[in-house]
Amino acid sequence: MEDLIEIRWHGRGGQGAVTASKLLATAAVEEGYYIQAFPEYGAERMGAPVQSFNRVSKDKIELHSQVKEPNYVLVLDPTLLESIDITEGIKDGGIIIINTHEPLEEIKKKINIGDRDIKIYTVDANKISVDEIKRTMPNTPMIGALVKVSDFLNIDSLLKAIRKFLSKKFPEKVIKGNLNAIKRAYEEVGN
Amino acid sequence: MGKKVALIGTAAMATAMRQINPDVVSAFPITPQTAIVQDFASYVHNGMVDTEFITVESEHSAMSACVGAASAGARVMTATSSAGLALMWEILSIASGLRLPVVMTNVNRALSAPINIHCDHSDSMGARDAGWIQFYSENSQEGYDNLIKSIRIAEDENVRLPAMVMIDGFITGHSTEILEILEDSQVKGFLKENKAPYSVLDIENPSTFGPLQLTDYYFETKKQEADAMVASMDTIKAVCKEYRELSGREQPLVDTYMIDDAEMAIMVLSSTAGTTRSVVRELRKDGIKAGLIKPRLFRPFPKEEIIESTKNLKALAVLDRSDSFSGQGGPLYSEVRSALYDLDTKPVITNYVYGLGGRDTTIDQIKKAFNDLSSVAKTGKAENLVNYLGVRE
Numbered sequence: 001m002e003d004l005i006e007i008r009w010h011g012r013g014g015q016g017a018v019t020a021s022k023l024l025a026t027a028a029v030e031e032g033y034y035i036q037a038f039p040e041y042g043a044e045r046m047g048a049p050v051q052s053f054n055r056v057s058k059d060k061i062e063l064h065s066q067v068k069e070p071n072y073v074l075v076l077d078p079t080l081l082e083s084i085d086i087t088e089g090i091k092d093g094g095i096i097i098i099n100t101h102e103p104l105e106e107i108k109k110k111i112n113i114g115d116r117d118i119k120i121y122t123v124d125a126n127k128i129s130v131d132e133i134k135r136t137m138p139n140t141p142m143i144g145a146l147v148k149v150s151d152f153l154n155i156d157s158l159l160k161a162i163r164k165f166l167s168k169k170f171p172e173k174v175i176k177g178n179l180n181a182i183k184r185a186y187e188e189v190g191n
Numbered sequence: 192m193g194k195k196v197a198l199i200g201t202a203a204m205a206t207a208m209r210q211i212n213p214d215v216v217s218a219f220p221i222t223p224q225t226a227i228v229q230d231f232a233s234y235v236h237n238g239m240v241d242t243e244f245i246t247v248e249s250e251h252s253a254m255s256a257c258v259g260a261a262s263a264g265a266r267v268m269t270a271t272s273s274a275g276l277a278l279m280w281e282i283l284s285i286a287s288g289l290r291l292p293v294v295m296t297n298v299n300r301a302l303s304a305p306i307n308i309h310c311d312h313s314d315s316m317g318a319r320d321a322g323w324i325q326f327y328s329e330n331s332q333e334g335y336d337n338l339i340k341s342i343r344i345a346e347d348e349n350v351r352l353p354a355m356v357m358i359d360g361f362i363t364g365h366s367t368e369i370l371e372i373l374e375d376s377q378v379k380g381f382l383k384e385n386k387a388p389y390s391v392l393d394i395e396n397p398s399t400f401g402p403l404q405l406t407d408y409y410f411e412t413k414k415q416e417a418d419a420m421v422a423s424m425d426t427i428k429a430v431c432k433e434y435r436e437l438s439g440r441e442q443p444l445v446d447t448y449m450i451d452d453a454e455m456a457i458m459v460l461s462s463t464a465g466t467t468r469s470v471v472r473e474l475r476k477d478g479i480k481a482g483l484i485k486p487r488l489f490r491p492f493p494k495e496e497i498i499e500s501t502k503n504l505k506a507l508a509v510l511d512r513s514d515s516f517s518g519q520g521g522p523l524y525s526e527v528r529s530a531l532y533d534l535d536t537k538p539v540i541t542n543y544v545y546g547l548g549g550r551d552t553t554i555d556q557i558k559k560a561f562n563d564l565s566s567v568a569k570t571g572k573a574e575n576l577v578n579y580l581g582v583r584e
Contacts, residue, residue, distance in 0.1 A: 021367075022199075025197055029369060036366055038367065041309075062466065064552075
């Protein structure tokens with residue numbers, strides 16, 4: 001892996017982008033990484049575009065500027081593709097993961113990366129979360145998708161960390177639903 | 192040794208408060224307050240601390256309640272941010288004038304107008320002359336450590352002054368990072384009994400608090416306060432040394448990076464020091480003799496350490512995350528220039544006001560400041576002493 005991995009999450013207020021970055025950080029800590037997880041705060045309201053960020057490194061992280069050139073971009077809501085440039089600053093060799101039910105080829109038409117070396121993956125995290133958690137909550141399955149397409153975390157430690165994090169607040173049924181959703185997204189993400 | 196945990200910055204501060212277990216916490220619980228007192232309220236509710244938690248209708252009242260409780264001899268803490276600190280202002284100097292060791296976290300955020308919720312240091316720099324000890328923290332680890340140290344320093348019989356510990360709003364306050372926390376028992380063992388010399392509740396030995404002092408004694412009282420602030424430096428150093436032995440963390444009052452052979456350096460408080468350190472590391476790979484100076488303490492002003500850290504430099508840029516609107520640069524700049532003024536050899540000192548209202552301070556901005564500095568170092572002259580970094584003009 002690279003010395004410093006930077007991740008940007010795009011979502012809409014209420015979809016759990018901020019929680020996703022915290023959960024990912026928690027999982028990375030379990031594997032001995034140094035981490036940062038921080039949201040971009042502005043006008044906080046349901047449905048408004050929001051971003052949150054992660055830094056992950058084997059070394060101490062000293063940078064305290066915003067993430068401008070992410071290695072990974074995760075999009076929790078495909079309608080954001082029509083209103084903001086989710087590719088902004090993404091590094092060459094970077095990876096974009098979109099939560100969508102649309103076929104990959106349709107989604108690719110909406111993302112302008114030209115001939116750059118950037119891989120696009122899709123996963124239907126909405127459907128997975130409705131099936132497994134009984135509500136539309138795409139954030140946890142998206143972490144499963146990220147773990148699949150990246151090389152810095154493994155799925156078992158992710159599941160362990162998520163269980164620990166969610167058990168503070170949620171009953172076993174919800175925890176299991178989230179874990180199943182993560183496993184399914186891990187299997188179903190593709191390009 | 193302690194254990195590593197991933198916490199958001201405000202939770203790190205609340206954790207320190209839980210371990211400190213103050214007698215009284217009084218706080219205004221609504222915006223611009225942060226999650227520090229929300230977390231702490233849950234510790235009170237869950238019986239994890241013995242604290243009397245007083246919620247009040249404003250920060251003015253919060254600090255007033257702190258003054259009352261501290262006058263009784265209680266260990267007292269609070270937390271605030273931005274306009275909250277501004278609203279406390281009248282009572283800040285009562286806490287220090289009465290020599291009450293109230294300890295507070297201030298999560299640094301901009302002042303209105305325009306309305307803004309993001310990080311800058313205008314709030315605490317507005318309180319720099321209020322007679323409070325001031326620590327600035329690069330990350331939540333330093334915030335946590337500074338808060339625990341501050342209790343010992345403030346309550347020391349040779350100090351008896353209030354202390355505020357700053358963490359950067361959002362950048363540190365709302366960011367999840369890893370820090371190492373001490374065992375509860377280690378914190379308990381580190382703190383000493385808070386021996387207040389007088390208490391309003393000591394009816395056997397009645398005493399008057401906050402009496403009228405006009406032209407007769409006010410000046411002498413204030414001089415004692417000024418002397419106490421200067422003298423507190425010895426206690427601060429002793430407490431920091433003891434804390435280093437406990438925690439294993441080396442945290443000098445003025446921290447430096449690659450300064451020994453540096454020709455130029457940036458001096459900056461809090462989280463931007465981390466970004467600057469990574470820029471220095473990068474510049475050093477290209478053979479550029481850059482360095483970083485990071486004061487952790489601003490009140491009392493660590494003059495000797497500042498002089499020592501700058502003695503080999505040709506050019507120094509002091510970064511201020513607040514403006515004095517004076518045409519003479521920000522508060523850190525003024526003090527550093529003043530501290531170096533009498534030296535025969537000193538660097539050319541320039542100022543950059545940066546990051547107001549949370550404007551992102553990027554690697555490129557820091558590189559620009561170093562780029563400017565390298566020509567200052569070469570020519571021995573600065574085109575502009577006071578500059579603004581990252582503003583659109």
